[in-house]
Structures are given as structure tokens and as C-alpha cells.
Amino acid sequence: MISLQNQIVLITGASSGIGTACAKIFAGAGAKLILAARRLERLQELANTLNQEFGTATHLLQLDVRDRPVVESTIANLPPEWSNIDILINNAGLSRGLDKLHEGDFQDWEEMIDTNIKGLLYLSRYVVPGMVKRGRGHIVNLGSIAGHQTYPGGNVYCATKAAVKAISEGLKQDLLGTPVRVTSVDPGMVETEFSEVRFHGDAERAKRVYQGVNPLTPDDIADVIFFCTTRSPHVNINEVILMPVNQA
Numbered sequence: 001m002i003s004l005q006n007q008i009v010l011i012t013g014a015s016s017g018i019g020t021a022c023a024k025i026f027a028g029a030g031a032k033l034i035l036a037a038r039r040l041e042r043l044q045e046l047a048n049t050l051n052q053e054f055g056t057a058t059h060l061l062q063l064d065v066r067d068r069p070v071v072e073s074t075i076a077n078l079p080p081e082w083s084n085i086d087i088l089i090n091n092a093g094l095s096r097g098l099d100k101l102h103e104g105d106f107q108d109w110e111e112m113i114d115t116n117i118k119g120l121l122y123l124s125r126y127v128v129p130g131m132v133k134r135g136r137g138h139i140v141n142l143g144s145i146a147g148h149q150t151y152p153g154g155n156v157y158c159a160t161k162a163a164v165k166a167i168s169e170g171l172k173q174d175l176l177g178t179p180v181r182v183t184s185v186d187p188g189m190v191e192t193e194f195s196e197v198r199f200h201g202d203a204e205r206a207k208r209v210y211q212g213v214n215p216l217t218p219d220d221i222a223d224v225i226f227f228c229t230t231r232s233p234h235v236n237i238n239e240v241i242l243m244p245v246n247q248a
């Protein structure tokens, strides 16, 4: 049994899907968790469950990752007992719409770019210096198969995930010579609230996305993230692509 006792893991987008599953698996290994998202009541519920089940210590951040000054001050003002982050899981992200580019919605584009690219950059920019200074740390970025393949109507979302792939590779290069590790975890279809968010709350349309595919579960992704972050310190898993068996 791997123990992460006294390790601090910051998970963005912990209020749902993959982020919540990550919180559970890391809590089970004894880690202390900083849980971030906009929906504080969800985080509170999760924290209560983890506390009852595993006795997990949590620190909750109601945070919009798109708000750079707030991200900066939030990280800078973490209580001292929470400031030495060992693992950063840049998971907050979303897709909006599935429109042709020439018919696309500007607000949807901005939301995806600001969250998936800029939010991930802001968190990394403010958390990684502490890791470098302390000589330990691991950043896990949630990319996607969408960063490797572009599907019809996926234009801007796929571009954001291609950017995540480039950022992960770039950060890895920038951290050479330090013990800080970087991993991109790039899943295919995972059944979460993602599709419902993509279709602005249209639950029926969201459900149809999974027809004919036996999608991955959030736990499948959390398992892989846990595996990647618990290898020997000299091992870096650069990138993992994981797909449902019957997704092309």
C-alpha cells in the first residue's frame, strides 16, 4: 500500500468528475488535499465525505482559475501548513459547444481558452516556483485525446488541449535539471458532467454522446494519475493516452 502521508496535493476542478475521483484516491493514500473549484458547496460535501471515510485534512479554495490576480493571491496567501504543495493536478477544464468554427460562439471560445489554457498556466506559474525551491514536486496536466486528434466541431476545444500538450512538454524542458516532474494525462471519452457542460445543460444530448462507447470512468483516470505520481523519484511518465476500448 503506497502512503502519501503528509504530502499536499492541490486538485483544480475537484467539485466533479475526474477531480473528485482524484481527491478520493489521494485521500485513500493519506494525502492532505487542497480542493479548488467555483462550487464551494460541492467541495464542502466532498471534504466531509473524505474526512469521515479517511480522516483527510482538506483546505478548500473557491477559485475561478481564469482570474489571474485571484489565483496569484490565493496561492501566495495559503496558510503556511498548506503552502508546500507536492502535487499539482491541473484538472479544471471544459468544452463548450460543438459548432463549426465559422459559426462558433465567441463566449464559448473565450471560456475554453481562458479555463483550459490560461487557468492551467496561472496555477503552474504560481505553484511551480515553490516546487523548484523545495526540490520536489509533480505537475499533472489533464490533456485529452482531443489534443492529438481533431474531430468535427472540436476546433477550439481540440486547440486548447493541443496547447496543454505543448505546455506540458515545454514545462518538462524548463524543469530539466530539477527533480520536479511533469505528466500529461490524455484521456478519451470519460463519463462525467463534461458533456452536459459542453451542451449547456442539455442532458439528453449529453447522454447520446456515450451511446455505442463504453466510456472510461473518472476512477480510471484517477488510477492512472495516482500511478504516475507514485513512481520512484527518478522516473517521469511524460504522457499517458488512455482510451475506451471501442473508441476510435
Ligand code: NDP
Pocket (backbone or CB within 6 Å): 012, 013, 014, 015, 016, 017, 018, 019, 036, 037, 038, 039, 040, 042, 063, 064, 065, 066, 091, 092, 093, 094, 095, 115, 119, 142, 143, 144, 145, 186, 187, 188, 189, 190, 191, 192, 193, 194, 195, 197
Ligand atoms: P466535469 O465537468 O465533471 O468537471 C470539470 C471541473 O472543472 C469541475 O470541477 C468544474 O468545477 C471545474 N471548472 C470548470 N471551469 C472552472 C473554472 N473557471 N475555475 C475553476 N474550476 C473550473 O469534467 P471532467 O471531470 O470530465 O473534466 C476534467 C478535465 O478532464 C477537463 O480538463 C477536461 O477537459 C478533461 N477531459 C475530459 C474528458 C471527458 O471525456 N470527460 C476527456 C479528456 C479530458 P466548478 O464548475 O465547480 O468550477
